[in-house]
Amino acid sequence: MEQPHLAGPSPINPITCVDMHTAGEPTRIIWNNIPPLAGTLLEQRAQAKSRFDEFRRLLMLEPRGHYDMYGAILRPETELVVSGQADMGVLFMHNEGFSTMCGHGTIALGRFLVDVDEKIFPRRKHLSYDPDSRTTALNLHVPCGIVRVTVPTLSSGKSDAERPVSFVSVPSFATATSLTVSVPEKYRWAELGGRSSVTVDIAYGGAYYCMVSAEELGFPGGLGEVALQDMDRASKLLKETVVANPELQYLTRDSRTAEEGFLYGVMITDSRLGHVSAVEGSAASRAQLDAGSEETGLCFFANQQIDRSPTGSCVAARVALAYAAGSLAKGEKRVYNSLVTRAHRGLAGFVGSVFDDAGSGGVRVCVEGYAYYTGYHTFVVEKEDGLGVDGFSVRDIAL
Structure with missing residues (x-):
């Protein structure tokens, strides 16, 4: 069977995501078939807002999401990743647009990035593991700056769900x-x-x-x-x-x-x-x-x-x-x-x-907290679908 895809000016092939929750709040992590974004992280955020908002609506709103869904788009190439100050960049999104920071999402991303390979996370092997604390450290480039994330890690190299992930905030x-x-x-x-x-x-x-x-x-x-x-x-x-x-x-x-x-x-x-x-x-x-x-x-x-x-x-x-x-x-x-x-x-x-x-x-x-995996998804849009990428919210329907 041919894979359905999005027809129109901005074709979107099947999008693979991992869903997690942190204290009950969802984070939908996306890393493939993302619209072309270039430049600094803030420039990428501006492009996502002005040119590709349908991508946010597709994944955050119904019928694939809901009014309170939250998402994270991985950005492996940002100015701070290139300079070596950060290991991965991310754009956060919600029901209205794109935010500057997300703590619960950072905690979920900490576990996810430690658990994946270099195909998804090119700098995975560059992360520092501390055998005394049994933790792995990484720097995450978010729109408001760099947050330092510490992830408890098992001897297998995977994250330890029984201990909390922590991050050190930008100046607050x-x-x-x-x-x-x-x-x-x-x-x-x-x-x-x-x-x-x-x-x-x-x-x-x-x-x-x-x-x-x-x-x-x-x-x-x-x-x-x-x-x-x-x-x-x-x-x-x-x-x-x-x-x-x-x-x-x-x-x-x-x-x-x-x-x-x-x-x-x-x-x-x-x-x-x-x-x-x-x-x-x-x-x-x-x-x-x-x-x-x-x-x-x-x-x-x-x-x-x-x-x-x-x-x-x-x-x-x-x-x-x-x-x-x-x-x-x-x-x-x-x-x-x-x-x-x-x-x-x-x-x-x-x-x-x-x-x-x-x-x-x-x-x-x-800030310390626990995050857990909840599912793996592949989202598609059929060209015959009247909703297309224009996801909806029942709360916002005006008759």
Whole structure:
């Protein structure tokens, strides 16, 4: 039988992917039949956005994906790979476009890159193995810089699923702490009651996040009484409030480089919620052994996509924020849970800690987590398929 393929101006042959999850959040890793992208990693990202967005839609949206799918496109040739500073490049994508950083995806990629051969990962044999810690180190070039990934490794040379992968973030920093944000009437949500402002924190961990407690957002029961639709609407309106206010644009400007950024997500936090009783000897139990504190969060990012994991880049931002506020000392570990990791015994949250000082008020953060394989796929498009590459989302259908 002849293999079906995509007809049209940008032919796409069958695409082979590996799916993984990190604390419940998917990562679809793609390495073959990728549209032609050239130049620096940021130039490749710009080309993917402007010329080949159908490739993202094909793999992220229905019928091959879903509204909350997440993907990673391997880029073995970037300027930092060529210079020897990085071992592999990657572009991250989601329901809205292409992000600058992804912590849960980095953790999944760490295992995957250690497990594959040079056909997929040309620099695989150049990786450094430490026999004392039984780990393999690699540098991953992501759109916001280089993250250092450490992958526990078995004697066979394959990754060890029983121990956490860790990465050291790009410089992370807080841009606002306990900031009062006025909410114009057109952006107010019902749970605000009679209030016209909220108090938030803004921080960067490879992407910019707005942190707000569930109570401050108008939900006195916290994340223990989750009303997803209401929290979805409230977080969306809060994000629109911040983005629409020109006086708040400085919050997403890199204080070290003055580069303009964008608000990627809103993290709703609840410091009162830890993990449910974990199974003895489970990943969740091991994750909490050395941690002095815990926090649960619900993250809405991109186009209101819900992160099933604790959100690795936001963990870096939250650690940087806690360090700046003096509530987390250097080297002290904190467990960050999502609703998923809090609810499922045996499923570990992420562990975050300050790794070192990055200068100019920033820190580099170590984030630890577990990733697992879930499947292998070959995706095709028949020329007769009316959807073609224009994947869809039921949430966005307008009749």
